[in-house]
Amino acid sequence: MKGWASVLFLCSLLAFVACSRPDESSSPASTPAQAAAPAGHAGKGVGPIQSVQLGALDPSMAEKGKAAFEQKCAACHRFEERFVGPPLKGITQRRTPEWIMNMILNPVEMTQKDPTAKELLANYLTQMTYQNVSEEEARAILEYFRQLDGAS
Numbered sequence: 001m002k003g004w005a006s007v008l009f010l011c012s013l014l015a016f017v018a019c020s021r022p023d024e025s026s027s028p029a030s031t032p033a034q035a036a037a038p039a040g041h042a043g044k045g046v047g048p049i050q051s052v053q054l055g056a057l058d059p060s061m062a063e064k065g066k067a068a069f070e071q072k073c074a075a076c077h078r079f080e081e082r083f084v085g086p087p088l089k090g091i092t093q094r095r096t097p098e099w100i101m102n103m104i105l106n107p108v109e110m111t112q113k114d115p116t117a118k119e120l121l122a123n124y125l126t127q128m129t130y131q132n133v134s135e136e137e138a139r140a141i142l143e144y145f146r147q148l149d150g151a152s
Contacts, residue, residue, distance in 0.1 A: 043095070046113045047102030048135065054097055057151045058143055065137075067143030072131040073104075073141070079148060084126055092149045097142055103128070104138040 044050065059137070069077075076084035091100060095116075103110050103117060107128035110117040121127060 006037050013048060020053040028138065044098035045096075045102035045106075045117065046109050047106035048137075049098045049105065052101060052139070053143070054146070056145055059147070061121040061143040063144075065140035065147075068133065068137045069124045069141050069144055072133060072137075076126070076128070085128060086120060087122055088145060088148075092142075092145050092151065094113075100142050100145065101135070104131075104141060105135065106135050108113035 014134055020049070077086070077088050079087060079089045081087050095103075099114075102114075107117075111121040111127060112118075
């Protein structure tokens, strides 16, 4: 029953967002969501993460990240293709570690204040939901993304 309630909520949210969008005919064509952060943008996003120190890939942490991703993110994200949310392949080359973690931890404020996240929301028409991910889980998910993107 909880699964159906979640699906119903997401469908309702999608319908609300789709129906409340302003007319785009007068706005300039948007750039692809896969583009790098705009010039002059610090690229760290909005949220609790100000600095992330990356070392060599930690396979054990990546495995924990895979489990967290499958539980909390896989309903909307795929790596190779657009789904509800954007494809995640190459995310660690397009975004800073801080931005990735802040988007995971603070998606609503990110889509309100961060230019790149605003663009993603405009392109995908769906607000990324808050999944109550801890900083430790977000860091593990980042490590999983690094592993998939071929970090060593």
